[in-house]
Amino acid sequence: MSDVNYADITKNGLWKNNPALVQLLGLCPLLAVSGSVVNALGLGLATILVLVGSNIAVSMIRNAVTDAIRLPAFVMIIASFTTCTELLMKAFTYELYQILGIFIALIVTNCAILGRADAFASKNKILPSAIDGLMMGVGFALVLLAVGAVREALGSGTLFANMHLLLGEMGKGMTITLIDDYSGFLVAILPPGAFLVTGFLIALKNVIDQYREEKAKANAQPVEKVSRRVRTTGTIQ
Numbered sequence: 001m002s003d004v005n006y007a008d009i010t011k012n013g014l015w016k017n018n019p020a021l022v023q024l025l026g027l028c029p030l031l032a033v034s035g036s037v038v039n040a041l042g043l044g045l046a047t048i049l050v051l052v053g054s055n056i057a058v059s060m061i062r063n064a065v066t067d068a069i070r071l072p073a074f075v076m077i078i079a080s081f082t083t084c085t086e087l088l089m090k091a092f093t094y095e096l097y098q099i100l101g102i103f104i105a106l107i108v109t110n111c112a113i114l115g116r117a118d119a120f121a122s123k124n125k126i127l128p129s130a131i132d133g134l135m136m137g138v139g140f141a142l143v144l145l146a147v148g149a150v151r152e153a154l155g156s157g158t159l160f161a162n163m164h165l166l167l168g169e170m171g172k173g174m175t176i177t178l179i180d181d182y183s184g185f186l187v188a189i190l191p192p193g194a195f196l197v198t199g200f201l202i203a204l205k206n207v208i209d210q211y212r213e214e215k216a217k218a219n220a221q222p223v224e225k226v227s228r229r230v231r232t233t234g235t236i237q
Helices: 006-016 027-032 037-060 070-092 094-100 102-109 111-119 126-156 164-171 191-233
Strands: none
Touching: 006 126, 027 102, 027 126, 027 191, 037 070, 037 094, 037 102, 037 111, 037 126, 037 164, 070 094, 070 102, 070 111, 094 102, 094 164, 102 111, 111 126, 126 191
């Protein structure tokens, strides 16, 4: 595929075709481990690593695999990068790995990753594929962070708690207490809270998209009127 537009790739990953808000892919880990910012950030970074690595690898072999073995080959590549990510987390962020548990291994079943490998990386060169994987991963991670921040704030009254699980000593002083002696809002940290927060984010995105579309139409109307007037009279009045 030629003439790749990197601006469109960025817009698609971060907003227009966001894996979590538009494609609604990868919702299982999104809803399961987004109870805090540190959990969301850990899973988000792991997903970015797998997405970028698998997209690059798939792009490299795109002309060497037949249609008969294409999907099995892609799954093996994704599984390999997921295993590498899992081993890295075991080595450097073991406590966070224990909290995230099976959802790190389940990255291999994330339809967003296989979807980008098949729909984009298998048809494009290495650099566009890497950028597509990065933008899709960042878009997914941003939604994870937003859900995690809202759930942690409502459920515990804090932000960035336990960041040392991911950042080590540097993260120990990052906790922000929003409300002292907060008794907590239990629904926010339970699975129903994840569904509610994600639903509100999807609704907010739809409202913003609708507003931007209506604004674009309103701005285009005067131009259309002037164009019709020029065609009719031959001059701009």
